[in-house]
Amino acid sequence: MLANHAWKVAAFCFCISIVLWLARFDNRFDIQLVYSFSNGLIAWALIDGGRFFIDQQSPYLFPRGVKGVALILFGAVVGYIGGTWLGNLYAGYSTWDFLNHTPRMGAYFLTFSIGTGVLISYFFYAQGKSAWLITELEATRRQGTEAQLRLLQSQLQPHMLFNTLANLRALIATDPQRATAMLDRFNDYLRATLSASRQPMHPLADEFDRLRDYLELMAMRMGPRLAYTLDLPDDLRSAPIPPLLLQSLAENAIQHGLEPHVAGGQVTVRAKSDGALVTIEIEDNGAGCTPLAEMAHLPPDDPTKATTGFGISQVRERLANTYGKQGNIKIVAARAGGTLASVQFPAQHQAPPAPIGYRSE
């Protein structure tokens, strides 16, 4: 890259030589060349070389702020002095005598040198910065794509996918009718999982259907280790709720509540209402809830939530996004040992409040 700069600087010096030679009283082009080249190359060497030693953290390899300006001025001035000295050597006369007699010409030459130094420096700086910005943009785009892929992968939950497929395969030979019924449920489950973000709300009846899909598939896999009940009163069937809000709670109930227990257990989901508020309870009679309950009170970006508890923080976020202060979730110990997750939200849903700054679904 320095070599690239070097020949560009040489080209500039050449052009400047021509301009100055044509404009000055001096008629020797070669003398002008020596002055311009030595001035330009010394200034360039100092600026382009010096920038590596000053401000090494600068992202685009040029000192930021005052240091950058100082470097340019330093390079330009020293270039002028050195260039003039070399030129004098070559030409055989002394510019200093000339300058002493007409200091104004001296000031003119010096200003000219600094001016071109600044312009050329800016030229290289602008080139370098735009190259850097382009690589940054590409990197950001790539990260965005990778993040999307990761999100999709986490939604799909490969473990659930492959285990369910394995169970379906086992059923095909032994119980083909059940296999077909389960395959239909799996179809619906996948469809819902992949498109959950598109709809802002859907009726509670649909939400319970999705829950039934998931719990049926898990029951196929876990056999006698999972029993479940879904209880939705008729008058609540049309109550609106964000899609798949309850699924992550059902997943938690199974993964943290029932999976660790050798005997498994029971998951119960019931909806009730007192007119203004709808309460949905997801209860399991498995392992205790202490770690999970404590996590529900941690702030959303707490690192302990990285693996476990992620479902709950997401539920809280979604409730806050949709219902503001009126939507909340509580996790407590259930009477039968095990955990009770209780979600509450208003039965009548108005327009969502202004975004609080959370990433929206």
Next chain:
Amino acid sequence: MQITALIAEDEPLLAKALQTELALAWPELQVAATVGDGLSAVQKTLELKPDLLFFDVRMPGLDGLDAAADIADQWPQDQPLPILIFVTAYDQYAVQAFERQAVDYLLKPVQSARLQQCLERIKPLASARYAQAATKNIAYSNDQTLTQLRQLRQLRTPPASSAPHAAPLARIQASVGNSIHMVAIDEVLYFEAADKYVRVITKGKEYLIRTPIKDLLPQLDPHVFWQIHRSTLVRASAITQVLRDEAGKQSIALQGSSDKLAVSRLYAHLFKPM
């Protein structure tokens, strides 16, 4: 010479499917038992002493790797360990680890072609195992299995999400009632897993934290804290003596505590005389 196998798989349909596929691919193989959780897997394996183990990596109770470690610990020293085949639906890190350690594994759903391939490798190993019982090669091949198991444990956890060169933990934060106690890492003698918690033992006190051993391990300096058992991390400088009982089991005596810590066979290689 009847070769026997034990299947440990928590999803009943899959256990049945594996049994069916095995019966087709290796009719002479007798499945001695099928269990649905890690604890039963350990218990039944020690009771029936099968030649082959088909272990699901994820199971309730103890997972496949922990169950294998416990079996190795309690297996008689003078008998060859059973041949382990792990079964997993999807576990990218586990699969990478299996490949690296040349440990046999099967992906769910278990397909006949892949099972045939696996069994082609296993069948001669199973016969060789009987031959070994008569010779002195047992110690050597058991050592190999133990090394494989130990390496698997290290490889299967995903790389630490925090900066790889982050400084090791300087203190442990343990909640006691309504407050949090800061325990300097220099005071900790050992960590021991107990149920859902991990005990943090210092000279005079004991604390409980929720971070599991496998999450603590990458955050601690491996030169300071050694893993001697799947549930125990001990400060190496606090070890005064390593005792061995008649059955060949090693245990550690500590400076500053009267507790004796059991050393798993997987980590016995750490304590060889110079």
